[in-house]
Amino acid sequence: MTLFLPFPSRMGTVRRRRCDPHPFTLRRTVLDVSNPQGTHRLRQAERSEYATPVFAALLVIAVALVLIIARKRMPEQPAPSNVRRTWLTFGPRGGIVGALLALVALVATTVAAGLASSPDADGRWILLVLAAPNAAIDEVRPWFYGWDFGVPVLVCTAALAVVAWLTLRSSAARPFLRPDTVAAETIARTEVASGTVSIAAAGMLLALGGAWRFIARSGSIANLRIEGDARTFDITWRYAEFAVAGGWLAPVVEVVAFVLLLLVASRLRRRPAASATDDAPASAPAHETASAR
């Protein structure tokens, strides 16, 4: 038996496409229910594509961490500080809270989707089982953001959180070079912390947007037609409303992510001018005490 399904073509056996009246369906394909998984093999690259933004952010921040550690210098003059410098000292509080919210949302989405997913014949958790109530037809099994997609995201997110924390901590813990450079170094560390938090948040938001799009694509399927049958069958999924909401919110979080990346890029572009002023003697060391709080 062959079912019409709203489904990306690369995820099923494509025979024919038709216009789809369903507002959340991009296109229809035909899926052979006798072989729901088709002949496609889930390659490693496809499995980890949702983790790519998080992994890219992880790489960038890891490079920054290596540079911070490699460039660690002994102070030329003692610059005593009565402030305990932690990973939070130079970080933008609002940005850190936002990044933590993005982390929680990404992890919660991934775990929830993983729990809602089902395994295919090969034991890969990449399917969502959708039933058509009061109809004598098989369950529909579109591809879904299951554990096979989510586990790489969770692993990369955990690594990103650890590396970002280490970067903030290492940047803050470095001794100041001289008392007269404390103010300039404070500004530089604030920018490093802000960039680190922005890149981490952007990576997680891009992954979150991709996950929400994928979930919306599969979870918002509302009806199907059988080839050669004029009837339309309603399909229900108890979390369909969340899937639809995720589909609407996905562009928002992606735009926020790109804005964050653009802000980081703009800061990098004007950094040469700023670093020139960093060399100038700064104000009294007491400034660090006040501003680093």
Next chain:
Amino acid sequence: MNAPAILPPAGDGGPAMDIYHQFRGLIVSGQLGAGERLPTVRQTAADLGVAAGTAAKAYKLLEHDGFVVTRTAAGTRVAESAAVLPRSVVRRLRELASEAEASGSGLDDVVNALRAVWRG
């Protein structure tokens, strides 16, 4: 490679005593509030270019004289009995100083305004 100690000599007992005097001065002058955490031993040692053991020795001297209290997991904090002002007041004073500096306000003007506000 061990870097040479670069703490300026105070003439009464070496780097550990210098660190001790520095923090004692900060506490009795009100720059560190009651219950406020001191920098970690490692941070102090790195900032001043001394060995961690030297900074730890200074912290033990401070604890011995009742200026700080050290508890596991809570770090080293300024003792309530030794501090001049509570932590919350000192924090707001720092914020005030930072804000005044950023806005270009003079110290005398800020002190006079604070005095006037204090008197109501």
